[in-house]
Amino acid sequence: MTSTLAERVFAGDARAIARAISLIEDESPAGAGLVRDIYPRTGRAYVIGVTGPPGAGKSTLVDRMTAEIRKAGQTVGIVAVDPTSPFSGGAILGDRVRMGAHFGDEGVFIRSMATRGHLGGLARATSDVALVLDAAGKDIVMIETVGVGQDEVDIVRTADISIVVLVPGTGDEVQALKAGIMEIADIFVVNKADRDGADRLAQSVSAMLALAEPRRGGADPSGPRWQPPILRTEATTGTGVPELIDAIASFRAHSEGARVTRQRARQEYRLRDLLSHRFMQMVEEALPEGELQRIVDGIAERKVDPYSAASAIVKTVRSPNPSRAVLDHVGIAVQDIDKALAFYRDALGLDIEDPENVASQRVRAHFIPVGESSIELLEATASDSAIAKYVEKRGPGIHHITLRVDDIRAVLARLKARGVRLVDEEPRPGAEGSLVAFIHPSAAHGVLVELKQKGS
Ligand SMILES: Nc1nc2c(ncn2[C@@H]2O[C@H](COP(=O)(O)OP(=O)(O)O)[C@@H](O)[C@H]2O)c(=O)[nH]1
Ligand SMILES: [Mg+2]
The missing domain is CATH 3.10.180.10 (2,3-Dihydroxybiphenyl 1,2-Dioxygenase, domain 1)
Incomplete structure (x- = not known):
């Protein structure tokens, strides 16, 4: 083979993209090497984060949005982070079904990732996968996550735009508020608008927004404020989806100037996250086998407090390795x-x-x-x-x-x-x-x- 994996990713080769994502998922050094190779060619794609409770219709919506975006001639890469997926590799049934809708369309690449088994953190793996899709020339990268944990919220927070999907009649708004996803929404979507309670949900979100701090968001803090719209969709039929696409375009135009700031936030998040990961690796390497667990035992038995234990560990990491x-x-x-x-x-x-x-x-x-x-x-x-x-x-x-x-x-x-x-x-x-x-x-x-x- 003459061309490298990175080159084949740049060419948009679907098999190369799949292979690249697997390397990242395996958290192999080859994955890090690949990110290094592709990084200079990233930053072009517009990253859309879609979050919301399980069953809200996110996947259905992303699928509809993809169809709209494709109609406009743009290419799409999708990363779906699915806690229900027992394994990674994009082979879960739902995505097979979903992929069916775009089957044979080279302009769409869909990949699922399991939430479990990411030693290095889900947010890191997800943003690296987004980089691959970006480098592969996808115009739009959509990241679908379940807005339940901090990890998932963090993923979406750093996208160019965050869409929060809610469903009537489930008390979602309260849940979402707890998980801190209300603050990250650039657009609210009340999906399953065919159901009772859609109006009530839209009203309570609107009331919450009125109470909330004036919007800072991804938009330039010094520029005109962005008022997150509350849209209604019916993902199964596609009703309201063109309006959603328009709203995304409006936000994009509104926040273009702040995009660099937002990307910078994403990069800083990545760097800090990588550093804490590396530091933990250093801790694990510096401590003898099983030592961390023994320290935890000591804390559990009240023999040592967590602050002192952490200080002692930091000291161990900083002191030269006796075996060097x-x-x-x-x-x-x-x-x-x-x-x-x-x-x-x-x-x-x-x-x-x-x-x-x-x-x-x-x-x-x-x-x-x-x-x-x-x-x-x-x-x-x-x-x-x-x-x-x-x-x-x-x-x-x-x-x-x-x-x-x-x-x-x-x-x-x-x-x-x-x-x-x-x-x-x-x-x-x-x-x-x-x-x-x-x-x-x-x-x-x-x-x-x-x-x-x-x-x-
Ligand atoms: N009635 C109705 N059902 C919907 C709508 N959107 C999605 N669904 C259904 O809700 C279920 C969950 O959808 P899915 O997209 O997998 O939700 P996700 O977990 O948020 O990705 C599926 O059975 C969908 O067909 C909608 O607008 N109206
Ligand atoms: Mg889904």
């Missing part, structure tokens, strides 16, 4: 150190430090600095030294590697906790006040690993 290791040196067992020097010093031209005699180990050693690390040439000075035995058994070659760590005891504790076989359970004194400990080669995939903590 630098390759200190590679030890090479040689038969004849002078012959070895003829290669490293004379042939390669490396600088050689003065020799060291480590009597306790019965070796002669030469350190050759190479950048941050060194090569240590080791020659046995007695036939019973470990190096002599090594050379006798395996011939000359790499004998060990030494990793320099900040806190050798913490690293040993971690290794012990995981049942790693150690030569030294406790660190012992090494050269220049350092502490050293060896890990058994059987645990380190055939390499003798020495840990070293520098003397202070």
